[in-house]
Amino acid sequence: MLIHCPFCGARPSEEFAVLGDAGPKRPEAPGDDTGSDPEAWYDYVYLRDNPRGVHREFWQHVGGCRAWLVVERDTATHEVRSVELARKATAGREAS
Amino acid sequence: MRYGWHSIVRQALGGLSAVAPAWRNPEPKPAYDAVIVGGGGHGLATAYYLAKEHGLANVAVLEKGYLGSGNIGRNTTIVRSNYLLDGNVQFYEKSMQLWEGLEQDFNFNAMVSQRGVLNLYHSDAQRDAYARRGTAMRLHGIDAELLNRDQVRALVPFLDFHNARFPIHGGLLQRRGGTVRHDAVAWGYARGADSRGVDIIQNCEITGISIEQGRVTGVETSRGRIACGKLGLATAGNSSRTAAMAGLKLPIESHVLQAFVSEAIKPYIDQVVTYGAGHFYVSQSDKGGLVFGGDIDGYNSYAQRGNLPIVEHVVEAGVAMMPGVSRLRLLRSWGGIMDMSMDGSPIIDKTAVEGLYLNCGWCYGGFKATPASGWCFAHTIARDEPHALNAKFRLDRFRSGRVIDERGGGARPNVH
Numbered sequence: 401m402l403i404h405c406p407f408c409g410a411r412p413s414e415e416f417a418v419l420g421d422a423g424p425k426r427p428e429a430p431g432d433d434t435g436s437d438p439e440a441w442y443d444y445v446y447l448r449d450n451p452r453g454v455h456r457e458f459w460q461h462v463g464g465c466r467a468w469l470v471v472e473r474d475t476a477t478h479e480v481r482s483v484e485l486a487r488k489a490t491a492g493r494e495a496s
Numbered sequence: 497m498r499y500g501w502h503s504i505v506r507q508a509l510g511g512l513s514a515v516a517p518a519w520r521n522p523e524p525k526p527a528y529d530a531v532i533v534g535g536g537g538h539g540l541a542t543a544y545y546l547a548k549e550h551g552l553a554n555v556a557v558l559e560k561g562y563l564g565s566g567n568i569g570r571n572t573t574i575v576r577s578n579y580l581l582d583g584n585v586q587f588y589e590k591s592m593q594l595w596e597g598l599e600q601d602f603n604f605n606a607m608v609s610q611r612g613v614l615n616l617y618h619s620d621a622q623r624d625a626y627a628r629r630g631t632a633m634r635l636h637g638i639d640a641e642l643l644n645r646d647q648v649r650a651l652v653p654f655l656d657f658h659n660a661r662f663p664i665h666g667g668l669l670q671r672r673g674g675t676v677r678h679d680a681v682a683w684g685y686a687r688g689a690d691s692r693g694v695d696i697i698q699n700c701e702i703t704g705i706s707i708e709q710g711r712v713t714g715v716e717t718s719r720g721r722i723a724c725g726k727l728g729l730a731t732a733g734n735s736s737r738t739a740a741m742a743g744l745k746l747p748i749e750s751h752v753l754q755a756f757v758s759e760a761i762k763p764y765i766d767q768v769v770t771y772g773a774g775h776f777y778v779s780q781s782d783k784g785g786l787v788f789g790g791d792i793d794g795y796n797s798y799a800q801r802g803n804l805p806i807v808e809h810v811v812e813a814g815v816a817m818m819p820g821v822s823r824l825r826l827l828r829s830w831g832g833i834m835d836m837s838m839d840g841s842p843i844i845d846k847t848a849v850e851g852l853y854l855n856c857g858w859c860y861g862g863f864k865a866t867p868a869s870g871w872c873f874a875h876t877i878a879r880d881e882p883h884a885l886n887a888k889f890r891l892d893r894f895r896s897g898r899v900i901d902e903r904g905g906g907a908r909p910n911v912h
């Protein structure tokens with residue numbers, strides 16, 4: 401698998417560390433609306449869609465520029481569809 | 497037909513016409529009392545014990561490919577019961593005991609070989625952890641021996657004991673552990689289930705689950721609709737997808753694990769040996785090939801094949817442990833899809849949908865579990881409640897915080 405780092409270009413996957421699914425959204429801190437809902441935490445910590453097909457996931461270019469990335473990859477073929485900086489990809493998530 | 501010396505003689509004299517297929521290849525019936533999805537080890541064992549222990553024979557096993565095409569035919573065949581945590585200890589020991597009697601029980605040669613499983617340790621801390629684990633095992637009546645370096649050397653003299661970075665100080669040995677011929681396990685259970693009336697239906701993929709008023713009523717399949725009163729999912733690797741057909745979201749991710757076999761050499765490694773400094777485990781097959789594996793690739797995958805970085809990583813660990821194999825050639829490598837659960841332990845349970853049962857989350861250790869998994873799942877389905885042996889493998893343990901995390905890795909499926 402090659403991953404196109406926005407800073408370093410196409411690099412082999414072994415230069416990267418994978419964190420996993422970029423989908424789950426962390427509930428707010430306890431006390432806030434969603435933060436005190438145990439179901440929201442259960443969902444965030446444990447439950448995954450685990451699709452066969454396109455999957456958005458966090459990777460870090462640890463053997464390069466160390467940027468955190470969101471990689472869109474097909475779990476059935478390992479094809480990498482797109483790569484964005486995690487900062488950009490997750491910006492505005494709170495607002496949504 | 498009962499297999500034994502008399503059947504060998506009869507078949508030898510009778511020629512090919514005396515050789516009967518080991519199981520039928522029936523058309524699906526419109527309805528069954530119970531349907532098991534997944535013709536891997538766990539699904540077939542479940543059907544076998546449903547028929548044998550619970551007298552339920554109007555049962556079908558639906559397999560989307562051919563029998564044994566999944567992980568049951570792809571694993572590195574290691575069996576052991578060297579667990580630490582409550583729940584796991586008892587369950588895996590039950591499995592070990594079932595392995596010990598399995599071939600007589602289902603009248604099939606599964607080549608159960610209790611050649612011993614030796615886990616190496618490389619530091620004082622690791623020795624202490626193994627001492628603790630071995631003690632926990634012995635408190636449960638399971639065999640475990642903590643060996644020092646000389647004792648290990650007597651068993652496996654060719655290891656790199658003085659490796660500069662990871663010297664070998666000793667190991668934890670479970671002599672009752674070993675290997676079992678994986679395909680034969682699938683075939684033996686299939687034959688045993690079939691001869692008790694279970695229909696094994698291959699090339700039959702389920703594509704939907706019908707639920708009416710909170711109750712399972714049947715499945716949609718590539719070979720038409722099949723009605724059933726009870727439905728057990730044993731679809732390792734694809735559990736999230738089959739459970740989603742019933743609206744369930746699971747604490748599971750699918751990951752690829754690779755395995756390897758080398759060219760055949762003379763008898764070299766008598767036991768299963770695992771390297772404690774990297775993830776590496778090896779045994780030698782009766783044909784002479786070294787069969788080995790290591791870590792999962794680490795990213796979500798349904799591809800049944802991995803990538804080269806892990807090949808290099810596994811081979812490096814192997815050569816660090818036993819430098820003598822460095823010039824061996826690899827014959828083959830392959831991959832299988834693991835249900836990696838959020839705590840590294842499995843789920844055998846009922847669900848909120850009446851008549852729907854789950855068997856999943858086996859990670860890369862589910863082969864050794866095959867007999868006990870089938871045995872417990874059959875009990876859970878037949879009695880509509882878990883057996884004491886799988887009572888801790890509940891789906892709601894994640895919600896309630898009662899996780900069983902042997903590795904202490906937390907909710908990261910790719911580190912278990």
Ligand SMILES: Cc1cc2nc3c(=O)[nH]c(=O)nc-3n(C[C@H](O)[C@H](O)[C@H](O)COP(=O)(O)OP(=O)(O)OC[C@H]3O[C@@H](n4cnc5c(N)ncnc54)[C@H](O)[C@@H]3O)c2cc1C
Nearest residue numbers: 534536537538560566567568571572574702832862863864
């Ligand atoms: C490389 C590798 C090495 C391993 N090494 C070991 C080891 O040394 N020791 C150990 O204990 N464990 C090991 N394992 C793990 C072990 O193989 C699995 O945990 C275990 O086999 C899973 O249970 P199973 O046999 O029922 O799975 P499978 O054989 O995968 O059965 C599941 C079946 O479900 C079918 N299926 C899926 N979706 C559908 C559908 N929609 N409709 C119909 N059928 C469907 C699949 O086709 C498959 O045949 C290893 C696994 C791999 C891949």
Ligand SMILES: [Zn+2]
Nearest residue numbers: 405408461465
């Ligand atoms: Zn980079």
